[in-house]
Amino acid sequence: MRCLIIYQTTFGSNRKIAKLMEETVSQAGHEAELHDVKRVDAEEAAGADLYIFSAPTHIGSAPRRMRSFLRSLARVQREGPYGLLATRSTPDSEAVESMLQALSGGGMRCLSYMTVCLDGKDGLEQGWERKVSDFTEGLLSAAAAGRGALR
Numbered sequence: 001m002r003c004l005i006i007y008q009t010t011f012g013s014n015r016k017i018a019k020l021m022e023e024t025v026s027q028a029g030h031e032a033e034l035h036d037v038k039r040v041d042a043e044e045a046a047g048a049d050l051y052i053f054s055a056p057t058h059i060g061s062a063p064r065r066m067r068s069f070l071r072s073l074a075r076v077q078r079e080g081p082y083g084l085l086a087t088r089s090t091p092d093s094e095a096v097e098s099m100l101q102a103l104s105g106g107g108m109r110c111l112s113y114m115t116v117c118l119d120g121k122d123g124l125e126q127g128w129e130r131k132v133s134d135f136t137e138g139l140l141s142a143a144a145a146g147r148g149a150l151r
Ligand SMILES: Cc1cc2nc3c(=O)[nH]c(=O)nc-3n(C[C@H](O)[C@H](O)[C@H](O)COP(=O)(O)O)c2cc1C
Pocket: 008, 009, 010, 011, 012, 013, 014, 015, 055, 056, 057, 058, 059, 060, 061, 087, 088, 089, 090, 091, 092, 093, 118
């Protein structure tokens, strides 16, 4: 399975998360490609078997660049599974919802999503590594099994 992991970051947390996702995918024996959303366009990203998106919350939702990328991807990639992760520092984030909304125009289907909190200035919540690798493994099994939504 070829898995594309596309992240956006300002302070590096989502890059860290995306790198761990990449390792988890590779260790499970699949092909992993990591892209900063600033350096990839939707046409280049089309054709993967599984997508994982990771982005921060900016003013309540996912950043404009990520949402715009997702809207474009949903136009060129008419089907296929994906998972979403958003980081946040307050509980009222709607970053996940904004990414789901951006992807809702096409036929791609969400397998699962999660949020990771920031503790303090730039630290990710305790135990984030386990949460992220379990999440990634869950996406891989769901995609491989061709199952519907996990939740
Ligand atoms: C311009 C800006 C706006 C932000 N707005 C929110 C917000 O509305 N809610 C929230 O929970 N966190 C907010 N944050 C905190 C970011 O979510 C946090 O810095 C980010 O998740 C860290 O990810 P990164 O290290 O990959 O950039 C904001 C950060 C910035 C820079």
